[in-house]
Amino acid sequence: MNLSDYTSFDAIGLAELINKKEVSPAEVSSAAMRAYQAVNPDVHAVIECWEGEKYNPAGPMAGVPMLVKDLGISVAGRLNELGSRLAAGMVSPHDSHLTVKMRQAGLVLMGRTTTPELAASITTEPLFNGGTRNPWNSDFSAGGSSGGSAVAVASGIVPAAHATDGGGSIRIPASANGLFGLKSSRGRIGMGPDVDEIWSGLAVHGFVTRSVRDSAALLEAVQGNMPGDPFNIDRSTPGLVTSVENDPGNLKIGVLTHPLNGKRSTPEVVSAVEQTVKLLLALGHQVEEVMPDIGLSWDAFVEMNACFWAANSAGWIDALASMNNKPINTETLEPSNLALWKLGHELKATELVGAMHMRNTVTRKMGAFFGEYDMLLTPTLPDVPAKLGAFNRGQDKMDGRDWLHHVFSQTPFTALANVCGTPAMSIPLGFCESNHLPIGMQFFAGYNCEHALLSLAGQIERAHPWRGRRPENWAGALPN
Numbered sequence: 036m037n038l039s040d041y042t043s044f045d046a047i048g049l050a051e052l053i054n055k056k057e058v059s060p061a062e063v064s065s066a067a068m069r070a071y072q073a074v075n076p077d078v079h080a081v082i083e084c085w086e087g088e089k090y091n092p093a094g095p096m097a098g099v100p101m102l103v104k105d106l107g108i109s110v111a112g113r114l115n116e117l118g119s120r121l122a123a124g125m126v127s128p129h130d131s132h133l134t135v136k137m138r139q140a141g142l143v144l145m146g147r148t149t150t151p152e153l154a155a156s157i158t159t160e161p162l163f164n165g166g167t168r169n170p171w172n173s174d175f176s177a178g179g180s181s182g183g184s185a186v187a188v189a190s191g192i193v194p195a196a197h198a199t200d201g202g203g204s205i206r207i208p209a210s211a212n213g214l215f216g217l218k219s220s221r222g223r224i225g226m227g228p229d230v231d232e233i234w235s236g237l238a239v240h241g242f243v244t245r246s247v248r249d250s251a252a253l254l255e256a257v258q259g260n261m262p263g264d265p266f267n268i269d270r271s272t273p274g275l276v277t278s279v280e281n282d283p284g285n286l287k288i289g290v291l292t293h294p295l296n297g298k299r300s301t302p303e304v305v306s307a308v309e310q311t312v313k314l315l316l317a318l319g320h321q322v323e324e325v326m327p328d329i330g331l332s333w334d335a336f337v338e339m340n341a342c343f344w345a346a347n348s349a350g351w352i353d354a355l356a357s358m359n360n361k362p363i364n365t366e367t368l369e370p371s372n373l374a375l376w377k378l379g380h381e382l383k384a385t386e387l388v389g390a391m392h393m394r395n396t397v398t399r400k401m402g403a404f405f406g407e408y409d410m411l412l413t414p415t416l417p418d419v420p421a422k423l424g425a426f427n428r429g430q431d432k433m434d435g436r437d438w439l440h441h442v443f444s445q446t447p448f449t450a451l452a453n454v455c456g457t458p459a460m461s462i463p464l465g466f467c468e469s470n471h472l473p474i475g476m477q478f479f480a481g482y483n484c485e486h487a488l489l490s491l492a493g494q495i496e497r498a499h500p501w502r503g504r505r506p507e508n509w510a511g512a513l514p515n
Contacts, residue, residue, distance in 0.1 A: 038073065041066035042191035042511030045246040045502075046099045046253070049194060050141070053098040060098030060143065067100040067145060070192045070510035077508050078168045080177075080186035083114060084146040094141025095256060100193050101142040103134075104184050106150045107199040107226075107233065107240065110134050118150040118161040121355050121367040132227045132261040133240055137197070140256035148183030148196060152369050155348060155438075157207055157446050158426040159183055162369055166423050169211060170506035172471045176420040178211035180204040185212040185243045191510030195249050201238035202340065202442070203415075203449025206461035209243050210415035210475025213463040213504060215492065216243045217250045220483050221456030222266025223258050231265045234347045235391075237340075237453040245502055247492040251275040254485065269483055278486040279493035286409040286491065288315060288478075289325030293417075294447035296333045300417040307465025307474045308414055314464070314499055315412075327404050327411065329451065330396040339397075340450055341439040342382060342390035348372065349379025370431040371438045378435025398455045405457075405481035410491070413448040415461040415475035421445070448477055458485045462492055463501045471507070 036058050044052065052058045068084065075081050081102060088110075091097065103110065106117045109127035111134075116122045130138075137144065152161045159182025160166035167182045169175040170190040177186045181198030185208030188196050198205045200218040209216025224240040226233055240257075244250045255275040260267045273281065292308045293299050300308070315322050329336065352372065356363050363376060404411065426445065430438060443450065452459035458480055465474030480488050505512065 036066045046194040046249045073513045080183040088144045097141030103197040105147040136257040154180035170508035178208035195244040209461040213473030217460040225264045278489040283490035289408040290412040330400040339390045339393040345379035348375040374435040411479040415477040419472045
């Protein structure tokens with residue numbers, strides 16, 4: 036199987052070839068390894084490749100290669116370093132439930148991808164193992180925190196990759212790299228067995244893909260509770276894969292072009308929103324400008340998230356330091372995470388309880404919004420990603436709150452879905468010609484409404500396909 040053929044298929048396409056015995060799993064794995072060797076030196080998305088991982092040959096995705104993010108998921112006997120010097124050399128003692136489900140689906144786990152240190156950034160440039168480059172323009176960030184996974188998919192190493200999302204970490208790199216990225220509802224994918232929720236419920240597992248159907252199929256394969264999970268989400272709605280082909284009907288969609296922090300999206304992003312609205316109208320949907328009431332000021336919204344991020348980071352960092360017998364200082368942590376750790380220890384328990392109350396306020400307000408509108412459209416990001424090195428500059432002069440305001444000023448649209456626990460997706464519908472970078476459009480829906488998002492995404496993909504676009508660093512364009 037040559038690289039041009041390998042990269043022309045999505046995950047479902049590869050699974051179908053293998054099932055029909057037109058190509059063997061070994062041939063697909065070989066192609067994936069050659070794709071990795073061809074482009075990874077330029078993009079630095081994959082930090083380790085594995086061999087000999089077992090999988091279910093009877094699974095629906097049997098033989099399809101899959102990369103996992105170096106954070107949030109454990110693979111027994113494999114390094115799990117979280118993009119951090121504090122966790123360097125740490126080995127997972129057992130599989131997480133998601134690992135088990137991916138293997139049952141037939142996915143072949145072939146390695147791990149880069150992430151910013153402890154996932155607490157929107158650019159994948161950890162001091163621990165270096166920066167990941169955007170395959171569309173290598174001078175720019177790949178986004179984060181699932182930047183390595185997104186670049187591995189966008190550059191053709193694998194058709195899909197595992198990702199996590201605690202404030203936009205699936206959707207941000209999906210936007211930056213021209214991919215489809217779906218953040219699922221809280222509780223759809225179990226986080227066990229070591230934790231019940233991550234970041235007090237803000238974070239979820241998911242995938243970045245080049246096609247909508249791949250995201251639907253992967254989510255359908257791994258969803259559902261495991262013993263001890265705190266959630267058992269209702270799955271009586273239409274199948275997720277089926278939803279991609281279903282007509283979404285005539286939807287009422289609110290559109291928010293500029294962020295709630297009072298700043299403005301760039302002209303290129305505004306143009307992408309306008310083109311998306313035209314497309315939606317042509318598809319028969321009703322679209323109108325809105326200003327959602329989230330029940331909090333922007334500063335209060337950021338402070339709420341700062342409480343969750345800092346309190347959870349502090350506990351996590353303490354545990355890692357104890358497990359790995361390492362100190363907590365500038366030799367083991369970047370300034371931003373050291374600042375979050377300090378803030379986490381300064382917070383009072385009553386402040387975390389207050390943040391939980393504020394989260395309830397936001398969730399109720401957005402619940403009322405989705406009683407009036409089927410979906411909310413925003414840009415995924417108000418601008419294209421920053422150049423490599425730009426976002427992290429000056430973090431040594433920031434305290435924990437400063438850092439979170441810095442993060443949220445650059446990503447003001449995405450965290451709303453994490454706070455509410457509702458699904459949201461980024462679709463690659465725009466393009467910045469001046470920097471040669473993709474621009475994603477984000478759609479939110481109400482809780483447990485992934486099927487509605489996937490139906491709309493499938494309709495948009497058919498009307499405005501994006502899979503033919505190729506970045507500068509593309510494995511399929513290189514010799515075998």
